Amino acid sequence: MIKKVSTKASAKASPKATGKGAAKTTAKGQSKKVAAPKQTPIKQEGVQADLLNEPADMTVLNRLYDVVLSRKGTDPSVSHSARLLSRGTYKIAQKFGEEAVECLIEAVAGRKDLLVGESADVLYHLIVLWVDAGITPDDVWAELRRREGTSGIAEKASRPKETFAKKDK
Numbered sequence: 154m155i156k157k158v159s160t161k162a163s164a165k166a167s168p169k170a171t172g173k174g175a176a177k178t179t180a181k182g183q184s185k186k187v188a189a190p191k192q193t194p195i196k197q198e199g200v201q202a203d204l205l206n207e208p209a210d211m212t213v214l215n216r217l218y219d220v221v222l223s224r225k226g227t228d229p230s231v232s233h234s235a236r237l238l239s240r241g242t243y244k245i246a247q248k249f250g251e252e253a254v255e256c257l258i259e260a261v262a263g264r265k266d267l268l269v270g271e272s273a274d275v276l277y278h279l280i281v282l283w284v285d286a287g288i289t290p291d292d293v294w295a296e297l298r299r300r301e302g303t304s305g306i307a308e309k310a311s312r313p314k315e316t317f318a319k320k321d322k
């Protein structure tokens with residue numbers, strides 16, 4: 154998770170080496186401090202007791218969706234999701250885009266440890282986008298299931314030729 158800090162933060166320190174995080178340039182061109190990857194992601198202070206035994210696997214996405222959905226219309230001063238949802242589709246889409254760009258920056262830079270955190274940010278903001286748009290994870294899981302076993306190359310080749318003809322005009 155990213156927290157904004159002073160632009161004076163050093164970009165030289167490796168989060169792995171210091172365990173304190175590092176500075177990086179964001180999609181907005183600002184400097185942000187990036188938290189070092191947590192070694193014990195489940196047992197953290199401030200985490201609801203009933204969540205401590207939940208698995209750290211893909212089921213977290215459905216749980217996160219339920220939490221974000223439950224935040225809709227609640228007090229924006231106590232929930233970041235509520236605040237983001239109250240700001241509307243444009244802002245939600247903008248935040249998702251920024252997180253996606255930050256993610257690709259880490260991918261291109263080959264910083265695997267930071268890519269993990271950025272990927273989590275992208276998934277969180279994508280879920281906020283789904284809640285705002287009124288679609289559910291099940292809608293997306295069903296679409297991914299429908300595509301399972303179909304090669305992307307074969308699927309593209311099977312598209313009607315007319316689609317390409319229109320593009321050429």
Ligand SMILES: N=c1c2ncn([C@@H]3O[C@H](COP(=O)(O)OP(=O)(O)OP(=O)(O)O)[C@@H](O)[C@H]3O)c2ncn1[C@@H]1O[C@H](COP(=O)(O)O)[C@@H](O)[C@H]1O
Pocket residue numbers: 154155156157217220221224231232233234235248273274277
């Ligand atoms: N996964 C996340 C998560 N990832 C990032 N963030 C927050 O996203 C914010 C990103 O800060 P930025 O400065 O980039 O964005 P911003 O505050 O919108 O600022 P501007 O772009 O407007 O300047 C930070 O406050 C992060 O804490 C998240 N906030 C919440 N969650 C999950 O959502 C759950 C519900 O959170 P709340 O809705 O806050 O209760 C939490 O328990 C988490 O599981």
